[in-house]
Amino acid sequence: MERVIAHIDIDYFYAQVEEVENPALRERPVAVCVFSGRTEDSGVVATANYRARELGVSSGMPIALARRKLEGKDPVMIRMDHAKYEVISERVMQILRAEADVLEQTGIDEAFLDLTKRAGSDYEAARATAEGVKRSVFDGEHLTCSVGIGRSKVVAKLASDKAKPGGIVIVPPDATMSFMKDLPVADLYGVGPKSSEALRGLGIGTIGELAACQLSSLEKTFGRKFAVYLHDAANGADADPVTENKGPSQLMRVITLKQNTTDAETSMEQLAEAVADLRRRLQSQNLSFRTVTAIAILTDLSTKTRSKTFETPIDDLSIVESDILDLFEDLSGSVDREFRRVGIRVSDLRSDQDQSSLSEFLQPAK
DNA sequence: CCCTCGATCAC
DNA sequence: CCTCATATCGAGGG
Incomplete structure (x- = not known):
């Protein structure tokens, strides 16, 4: 059965949320920023509205640079408020869930919807659904979004990219190749x-050229697995299903140090809040972990890690704080540059089944 | 098979 | 001037 997959992407999400909250911002360039706290303006732009983009501001750009570009243009630099966007994201996902056979959230502001059943594999019916989705998101949250529809996730995502901002792009199965063939491979x-660079080395610049390439000639450069993915993706034939999200398999927090250092103690001190936050998240989601990793991002922005795996799952991060210190000390000794940023990761997560309530369930108290 | 680590990607 | 979080892969060592 021919699949009908939609990819929904909320337009310039964080900045649009700020605009909805304060409509006067619509007339001005807005950049939602991640301030790292190292100096007044250190950090990057997370998202900018289109007015700011027209002036050359883009995601990932240093805040100081964005400020220069917006000088004299009445700019608004807003501190990112993740908790606020998370709440709104959840409400949007709730709206989307009602429109899909299966929903897979792939970011705070985007999701795949499998529409195969409700559209009966009919791409005209899918158009009606896409319009309905846009309307319900706008009616519910006053947010605009872009929708792409195609026969696979890769095609749907590509289509939503081309639909930005605020449009709908539908790629019926038989139009897949003509839609993709001239696009750069980097769009995949x-x-x-x-x-992209490796592909360019093979003389492959467009998706069409990639699609025409022998699988075997990709394997040498990319390995079996990624070669198969590239080949399928470029042919609009990736079979990856839309699947409901499962719980996370890792959680991490990274911070930027006030000053560069190699000192483990200093790192731990500044990580205290991050550790407490991770600890809360583990607790609230009822998760245990088996592996903890110390992360150091050095002054050249390379990453070094040291990890430790425990025999049995740990349900409280504070129990292993001394182990974390050890890992940072190991890192200190093994690098020749200072740390710029440091972080903690817990992985090999599992939800710890509440033993007491489980036994009560199996053997109710009398 | 398990563990560790770096790389890559993309949010 | 350079944030933050997640998933996945492959290499290398046991």
Whole structure:
């Protein structure tokens, strides 16, 4: 059965949320920023509205640079408020869930919807659904979004990209190749700077060229698994299903140090809040972990890690704080540069079943 | 098979 | 001037 997959992406999400909250911002360039706290303006832009984008501001740009570009343009630099966006995201996902056979959230502001059943594999019916989705998100949250529809996740995502901002792009199965063939390989999900460069080395610049390439000639450069993915993706034939989200398999927090250092104690002190936060998140989601990792991002922005795996799952992060200190000390001794940022990761997560209530369930108290 | 680590991607 | 979080892969060592 021909699948009908939609990808929904809320337009410039964080900045649009701020606009909805304060409509006067719509007339001005807005950049939602992650201030790292190192100096007044250190940090990056997370999202900018289109007015700011027209002036050259983009995601990931240093705040100081964005400020220069917006000088004299009545700019608004807003501190990112993740908790606020999370609440709104959840409400949007709730709205989307009602429109899909299966929903897979892939970011705070985007999701895949499998529409195969409700559209009966009919791409005209899918158009009606797409319009309905946009209307319900706008009616419910006053947010605009972009929708792409295609026969696979890769095609749907590509289509929503082309629909931005605020549009709908539908790619019926038989139009897949004509839609994709002239697009640069870098537009494909999963193909970043490194892979594009490697493909360019093979004389492959467009998705059409990639689609025409022998699988075997990709394997040498990319390994079996990624080669198969590239080949399928470029042919609009990736079979990856839309699946409901499962719980996370890792949680992490990274902070930027006030000053560069190699000192483990200093790192731990400044990580205290992050550790407490991770601890809360583990507790609230009822999760245990088996592996804890100390992360150091050095002054050259390279990453070094040291990890430790425990025999039995740990349900309280504070129990292993001394182990974390040890890991940072190990890192200190093994690097020749200072740390710029540090972080903690817990992985190999599992939800710890509440033993008491389980036994009560199996053997009710008399 | 398990563990560790770095790389890559993309949010 | 350079944030933060997640998933996945492959290599290398046991």
